[in-house]
Amino acid sequence: MKRPAFSLPRSSRWVPGNQFELLENGEDFFPRVFNAITKARREVMLETFILFDDKIGQELHAALLAAAQRGVEVHVLVDGFGSPDLPDTFVGSLVDAGVRFRIFDPGRRFLGQRLNMLRRMHRKIVVVDGELGFIGGINYSADHVADFGPEAKQDYAVQVRGPIVAQMQHFTREAVLHRNERKRHPAASAPSQSDAGTAHAIFVTRDNHDHQSDIERHYRVALRSARHRVVIANAYFFPGYRFIREMRRAAKRGVDVRLILQGQPDMPIVKTAAGLLYDHLLRAGVRIYEYCDRPLHGKVALVDDDWSTVGSSNLDPLSLSLNLEANVIIRDRAFNDHLYGRLSHLMENSCKQIEAVAPGRWNGLRLLRSYAVFHLMRWFPAWAGWLPKHQPTITLANPGTAAAEPTGSATA
Structure with missing residues (x-):
């Protein structure tokens, strides 16, 4: 059965026809994501709080680089506080291959200290070709696999197929791409989505404007x-x-x-x-x-x-009142x-x-x-709500260098 393409995000509308698979820890998650990027034909949209230049980051880098080199449209958004120390060579090689690499609110250091710790982009979302999605709490760092040692994290994500992926894709494009870019590069997915399973789903986000308590509200309704x-x-x-x-x-x-x-x-x-x-x-x-x-x-x-x-939102003041989240x-x-x-x-x-x-x-x-x-x-x-507010910017890394320039304000 074909369903019409999604219009605007609504965190209260159940979407039928989806399939979800639980992915536990990096051992499940990373191979699935890297394989999906390797098989991408048209578009990869990736948002993450943390991306490190370690063995996991290098595997992601290789998959994204290869996708861009074969003509796939690749967009990456990382958080400026969560991913502060990526080498110029890491970012520059991706940008030179055609990856649109963006940084959410890079911020500045004062006496070596990062001051941009509030209102972070904490989401972890991947959408490939508008058909396959991933969402959860797992970042791209080696501490999400067991061989990291006693500090390796226990974590979860899901692989998603079905009509809800269109909402995830639309959301990431709206969040990452400037208005003019969206006009030049329309969504790469088909105009309709086929049912992939029997699960009903809601894609729900938290921001500091129109959706300040949506994730918490869903939790409280379920508890009630x-x-x-x-x-x-x-x-x-x-x-x-x-x-x-x-x-x-x-x-x-x-x-x-x-x-x-x-x-x-x-x-x-x-x-x-x-x-x-x-x-x-x-x-x-x-x-x-x-x-x-x-x-x-x-x-x-x-x-x-x-x-x-399943998602990125903790149940603490940062996630429930300040950060940008998605579940x-x-x-x-x-x-x-x-x-x-x-x-x-x-x-x-x-x-x-x-x-x-x-x-x-x-x-x-x-x-x-x-x-x-x-x-x-x-x-x-x-x-x-009284904590310092500002309008974060999303900066785009320039070809030939890892230096970034603002491309517009972000919805925080």
């Missing part, structure tokens, strides 16, 4: 409707008051609510911040597991038997069941369950901490 199980695995967890309230309410009405967080964090403050919420959640019946094998970097969740989400929301029993199996394996074999503190005599310090955390969660979304 949960009937028997919720599993959330998220690397950086410190959501707002309304999110925590929905988790507590679900647990209190008998839903099995489980939370998988970092037990071996890549940044110690991550565990400290999440730990402030433990008592509040445990007392409501939420079960908390800390993943202890290596740093957890995933951003996935499931509710009941058919709702799931897919999936309604599909088979995918939900497979994701549940993988997360259950994690909980059973690699996690420590956190036990609630036994009731005891009144503890003034504990009460004061709970009061402070409660009000911090309640008000931080409003406070985030």
